[in-house]
Amino acid sequence: MEKGLSSTGDIKLDQAINQWLEFDKNPLTVEMVQSLMKDGSMEELKKCFGSRMEFGTAGLRAAMGPGTACMNDLTIIQTTQGFCVYLEKCFGDTLKDRGVVVGFDARFHPPSGGGSKRFARLVAAIFTSRGVPVHLFSDITPTPFVPFTVSHLGLCAGVMVTASHNPKQDNGYKVYWENGAQIVPPHDHGISTSIEANLEPWPASWDTDALSDCPLLADPYxxxxxxxxxxxxxxxxxxxxxxxxxxxxxxxxxxxxxxxxxxxxxxxxxxxxxxxxxxxxxxxxxxxxxxxxxxxxxxxxxxxxxxxxxxxxxxxxxxxxxxxxxxxxxxxxxxxxxxxxxxxxxxxxxxxxxxxxxxxxxxxxxxxxxxxxxxxxxxxxxxxxxxxxxxxxxxxxxxxxxxxxxxxxxxxxxxxxxxxxxxxxxxxxxxxxxxxxxxxxxxxxxxxxxxxxxxxxxxxxxxxxxxxxxxGYHITKNSYFICHDQKVIRALFQRLRHYGNKHEDQEAVSYPSECGGFTITSVRDLTTGYDSTQKDKKAILPTSSSSQMITFTFSNGGVATMRTSGTEPKIKYYTELCAAPGNSDVAVLQKELDDLVNAIVENFFQPTKNNLQPKPE
CATH class of the missing domain: 3.40.120.10 (Alpha-D-Glucose-1,6-Bisphosphate, subunit A, domain 3)
Structure with a gap:
């Protein structure tokens, strides 16, 4: 047992690895896992198996490789099985009448044999095995072609296998609903729950060879x-x-x-x-x-x-x-x-x-x-x-x-x-x-x-x-800090919510009223659902307690939003100075925005700044 790892942690890791080796039929990823076990590479094994990719409104996105935390044949199969079952529940028999579309980009990961085309074919094999028609693009396509096809053909859903602009080792699984738009709650939670209930591969899920003469498969290219x-x-x-x-x-x-x-x-x-x-x-x-x-x-x-x-x-x-x-x-x-x-x-x-x-x-x-x-x-x-x-x-x-x-x-x-x-x-x-x-x-x-x-x-x-x-001039300045410590991130945002209180655990909300001499006129917190501009102080836009996001509006026409990224270890900030038509002294406006940004970094980020890395130049 590795030092510092609890026996419970060891057991869970062993269970995850053993289940993986039982389910996985890709010899490359099986060999990679067995090699890590043989070498005693516990840290690497924990990276691969210490967590499961979370399915959210952006679908999935992670590095390609073995394990539950990565994009690979098995996690694609598990995700698609869960998604398919969820669609069956939502659409019933009409799913078999209308079908789905699947597209892919050109990403490929030789060590694991994983790649967008391979993943897309697995998705198609699973849906067709359940009697669902699949419009599988025969070649690479832009992501927008998938939602276009959903709307054009009146399909129930679409899947695009892509990691967009992420680094080369990454891949992703992007889902569109019947309305031609990306999924939003509660579908993300419903799909995630369905994935957890369908982790064991179905007998036909690995059989991409069956696609060669499958009457349910069409090419919409x-x-x-x-x-x-x-x-x-x-x-x-x-x-x-x-x-x-x-x-x-x-x-x-x-x-x-x-x-x-x-x-x-x-x-x-x-x-x-x-x-x-x-x-x-x-x-x-x-x-x-x-x-x-x-x-x-x-x-x-x-x-x-x-x-x-x-x-x-x-x-x-x-x-x-x-x-x-x-x-x-x-x-x-x-x-x-x-x-x-x-x-x-x-x-x-x-x-x-x-x-x-x-x-x-x-x-x-x-x-x-x-x-x-x-x-x-x-x-x-x-x-x-x-x-x-x-x-x-x-x-x-x-x-x-x-x-x-x-x-x-x-x-x-x-x-x-x-x-x-x-x-x-x-x-x-x-x-x-x-x-x-x-x-x-x-x-x-x-x-x-x-x-x-x-x-x-x-x-x-x-x-x-x-x-x-x-x-009217609208001058913006955006950047971010890198932070891998969730405790530091939570502390930073909690401090802003209790800015005027002596103790952060007090229930009273006391957001800052000024920042380095700039007067704050309103605050909207889409983590807690607070909006000072509304009579009932409740935000109109949807809120999410799982992500941090606060917007400050200033008396000089400035707006600043601080939020966490859903896919990267970043705290992002977005600032804009909105001037009325006729105010065209750009140099003065730019200096005022620069001063506002400096004040935000100095006053709102400073207490935790030693734990933050600035954006690389």
Whole structure:
């Protein structure tokens, strides 16, 4: 027995390992576990078997490898069995009439034999073994194609096997409901409970060979592609201008799935095909040219794109993450510097453009009353400012496109028009054909916007300034601290809830009223459900006691949200200074926001700062 490990812990670990070896039929992962046992690698065994991946509203995401804490054949089988049983309970026999769709990206993990295509085929084998029709994509696809197919074919659910922009060793299992949006509570809890009740593999669950002549299996690839591009063409408004456009655009898929799909989207919009970054255009699960395959990281991921743009005389770079549901844009400035737009800045540009195009085709002045735009609560409030002036509706949701997608579906069912939704993490829904972020349609629509502005001798940067001049500057500054100690995280947030109390265990709520000289006018705590702006002090947005999230609004127009990440050991903070139209001294506004951020870090983070690691530069 290892020192420091209780006998109870030893027994539970042994039980988990023994059950694994009993259930697992993948010789590679079995050998990996047996090797760790032979070598006495207790720490590694505890990493693999000390916990089980938790199924949440984001599905699953973890490193590929053996054990209950990792993504592998057995955990995919267990998850899918639980999900299948839950769907049978929810839909009954209609599940066998309507079916599900399964997609996958290009990730692969040679040591364990695990990979997105292998996992997707296991998912298909399990559903078909229960008599459920499965629309299994025959090749890699962008994540947005799965929710599109759910809606297009009227299916009960969808599964996308992807880890999006996570490191190469990771993979994930993303679930969509019949409404075409990601699952939200209580489905996550129901699926999780069902998984726990169906851990032993069914006899047919490993039999992917049965898929070769399975009458319940169909390939939606061609049909989905055809209808998807037809659907997004409805958002192309300047076809004639696009044909004569001289704008040169560079695109990178960062070794992911996006290349051919973005090329096709540009073709559907009659746009000049973007130049592809040759070293990154083909899928490669090793992501050899980037440290992190996430275009949100900015210049480090876009180095090869900038080099190609310089060679081709291009001033615009578009970048998708590996599963093509996000979009980043960079523009060359005077003097040769490249500007990588933040997610909030792109939200302003795309939101302005989508509304402008809608307005041109809708002459009824009353129609705007049924128009909605959405953004997550940690994203810029620029859409709110535009909505106030233009007369449409703006709503904010909890963080994550699952909330925006489900709210969009509710509004669409009420015959409302949902034009646009975005989150600051470079996620954009420019078309209600996909109730999730979609980097493919966003790329084409951004290409059209750029081409149109070029005919007016206007750059993206100039247009962004024009938006801020008209609707008010919205300057943001976001970052995070790394913290692996949950006690430190809880202590930090509890201190904020009991800021004016001598003892943190007092029941009285006493949030801070100021921060380094900045007056706080309201507080919303979506962990406890408290909102000082409501008469009953109860938050309108859904709350979750399992995650930390507090928003402070300041008298100077500043807004700051501190929250924990659901997938990473981070405490994130999001700040924005919202100025009224006419206040255009950007340098003064930026300094005021910098001072506010410094005050937040100094006063709200300082007591635990020794236990926090700042964001790597």
């Amino acid at each position: 061609q049909d989905t592609c055809s209808h998807y591009y037809t659907a997004i063409q409805k958002h192309c408004h300047y076809r004639d201008i696009n044909k004569s456009s001289v704008v040169k655009i560079v695109h990178t898929s960062v070794h992911g799935v996006g290349h051919s799909f973005v090329q096709s989207a540009f073709q559907a919009f009659d746009l000049r095909p973007p130049y592809a970054v040759e070293e990154q255009k083909d899928p490669d699960p090793e992501f050899p040219t980037v440290k992190y395959p996430n275009p949100e990281e900015g210049e480090g991921v876009l180095t090869l794109s900038f080099a190609l743009a310089e060679r081709e005389g291009s001033s615009i770079v578009l970048a998708n993450d590996p599963d093509a549901d996000r979009l980043a844009i960079a523009e060359k400035q005077k003097g040769g510097r490249w500007r990588v737009f933040s997610g909030n800045e792109l939200g302003a540009l795309l939101g302005w453009w989508v509304y402008r195009c809608w307005k041109l085709t809708n002459t009824d002045p009353l129609a705007v009353r049924s128009v909605y735009m959405l953004a997550s609560t940690v994203s810029s409030k620029i859409l709110r400012a535009i909505a106030l002036k233009e007369g449409f509706h703006f709503e904010e949701t909890l963080t994550g496109f699952k909330w925006m997608g489900n709210r969009a579906r509710e509004l669409l069912d009420q015959k409302r028009t949902v034009l646009f939704a975005f989150e600051e993490a470079i996620g954009y829904m420019c078309s209600s054909s996909v109730l999730d972020k979609d980097g493919v349609s966003a790329a084409a629509i951004a290409g059209e916007m750029t081409s149109y502005l070029a005919t007016k001798n206007t750059t993206l940067s100039q247009q962004l300034t024009a938006i801020y001049e008209e609707y």
